[in-house]
Amino acid sequence: MVSKQDFSSSLAVRGPSSLVSRHTYSHSQSHTSSQSRSQSRSKRYNRSHAGGASYIPQNEFPVFSNSGDVEILVKAGGHENRYLLHRHTLTRCSGFFEASTSLEWSRAGGRGDSSAPEEPPPSTVDLARIGGSDEPTLASGDRLAGGRRRWRYELDSGTDDGDIPMLIQKDPDDTGGGSGGAVSLFGGPVSGSKGNGGAQATNKPPSSAPTHSNRSFFRSVANLSLVPSSGPPSQPLSQADQDLLRNYDNLLRIFYNYPPIMDGVNIADAYVQCKALLTLADQYDSLAVVGPRVDHHLLQFQSRLWRQIAKYPISYLRLGYLSRSKIIFQEALIHVVGQWPAGERSLRGSLPEDVLEMIEDKVDELEENVSRVESRLFRLNLCTPRGERVTPATSYLDWLAVSLFRQWLADNTTPTPPPPHDASADGADGGAKPPPPPSIPPLASLGRAFRTMGDPHPGSYLTHDECKRFMKLTPELYSRDNLRRFEKRLDELKGMAREIVAPLMGSGLELEFGRGVEGLGYLTCTTVRDRDLPW
Structure with a gap:
């Protein structure tokens, strides 16, 4: 029979080693467990979700997949730039978007009253299915599931060579080519559009059926390089098409407080790009937003800019007026006044009357x-x-x-005095013509x-x-x-x-x-x- 004292002495001898081994085992087990969890976590975080059901598209310029409600398609030469932006940003920067997304415009275009109550959308459309499309689905017509209205614009190059390309508003559910569903500034379809309003309404799919445009509306195209949007590789872009895509991209970049992409080395090329951008901004009633950016870009040339203004004062006077640049406008005006009346005819055809009155x-x-x-x-x-x-x-x-x-x-x-007056050149009636007044x-x-x-x-x-x-x-x-x-x-x-x-x-x-x-x-x-x- 083992006494209590012997048992205590045996614990005193074996206790520390057994406790150390037990502690070492538990620490090793916890370390192994945490290492396996960190490895599984790192593998889980590094795993790609592209194309998966849980993939969340980026919500940044130029495609705000989660919050954008205005789709803009700019096509030129078989290439396409797609933007998904916000109405509140576009309307603050452009009078064109403010008018074309207003309630009066929608009524004029026959799109209905946006304030009217809508029927509750089917649950099969509003609820995303696990493993289904990774893009948010749309509620009835042209409203997002969150209740925001959706607008869609496409660049229309016109029918004649002299037409100015212009963004036109289209039915968000219209996927056909041409200008079907386009709405003009004064209501009704754009001239040259295919079909009429009744035909468009007849061919329009029901709101409960998701259309191709609804599925592609939130597709992220963050790569804005000038590559064909679909199909086999096309011919390289012409200079005119490159300029068109660049001007629209710069316009929208400025709306979102991004610096425009323009030449910062060659001032002659920078002038051409700034002039085209200001013309486009004037077209969309956004000079107040674009002008300061152009002014900032050109003023970086400093002495080279002053020498260019001295060579071409009339051109820079108009540019300074459009951009509301006090320094450029003042510099060009001083040259114009000093050389007056040189260039007067050109000025009268390119500047408003109040500017001409100030020059005079x-x-x-x-x-x-x-x-x-x-x-x-x-x-x-x-x-x-x-x-x-x-x-x-x-x-x-x-x-x-x-x-x-x-x-x-x-x-x-x-x-220089005028040539001497020839009396023989007077009229047959013998009346002498008075000599011309001194210039x-x-x-x-x-x-x-x-x-x-x-x-x-x-x-x-x-x-x-x-x-x-x-x-x-x-x-x-x-x-x-x-x-x-x-x-x-x-x-x-x-x-x-x-x-x-x-x-x-x-x-x-x-x-x-x-x-x-x-x-x-x-x-x-x-x-x-x-x-x-x-x-």
Whole structure:
């Protein structure tokens, strides 16, 4: 019989080892269990669900598979870009989408009152089956299962070569080609559409039957590369089709606050792309959203942009007006006013009347300033050492210097006179035709003369050779001392003239911070204030 003391001593000897082994076994068992769970978890997380019943499409631009309610198809040259976007975003950015998705538009198009109560959709359509399609099913007609309305737009290139491609609204259940089911801005089918409203309503499948367009409405096409949407490989895209797809993609990207994809190296290509994008934004009433993006992109070119505006001011004036860019519009306007009336005909055909009125007001202001300066220049005179005005009687040589300066000023600020009037060309009745009125010198020619006088280098006009030839016209006065005195007095006149034209030498251009305005022959002193902007 084992005593209690012997049993206790045996436990004392075997206890620690048995407890350690038991603890080691339980720890090993728990570690193995957790490792197997982590491995199964990693395998489960890395397993692909593509095409499976539990696959959830991505909900991001350009296809918001879970929350989008406006489908837009842009097709060109056998290629297609598909977008699934949100009505509330499109209506905030575009007046076109705001009008075409409104209740009045829907009533005009014969699509019914969206506020009317609908019949409860069949449960077989609303409830997703396990192992069925991975796309959300649609309730009756053009509403999603969540109660949101669905709109569908397709790009219609028109019937003639001169037609402008335009998004048209179609019946979401219409899967046929052409423009069947398309609704125009004023209600009814679009001209050239196939069939009529009755035929469309007859061929429309019942709301309980899921259609092909319903199934493909939520299909994710995140790859926006220009590849054919279906079928065998087609011909490469033409440049016009590439531009069309890029312009619509940039337009929608800007709506979702994504930067547009445009050339950031070649400013000439960037201008063409920005102009096309602004034209498209004007077409869809979204200039207020697209304009700042275009302004930001072009301003990154800095000095290259200012030089391009100096070369093509009329083109950039229109671009600045469409984009509501104060800097681009102001830069181009200063060049246009300084060269007026050059390009007037082109401006009247491409800009609204209020912009032309503003240009004419700025031209009038500049002409008034030029007239005041010009009158002061013609009144310039020299004085004798006794303070008397120079006349032929007081100082003939000095008077010759004043006469030569005034003659140069008149020749350079007066346009070429018209040809002499031919009296033999009068009418048979013998009535003499009055001679044509003297033409007003353009601002550009006046600007060249004033810039020459404002040049800090006095030898830019009436040079030493010209003075020498002029003095030789009076041989009795020609001598080296008289020529030196003549040039000295002429330099005094040039200095006074430079001070008079100084207010016209100012410039509001950004160009003078880069390359300078010394190469420009016209005046750039026009001031454009915020209150002058036409928007």
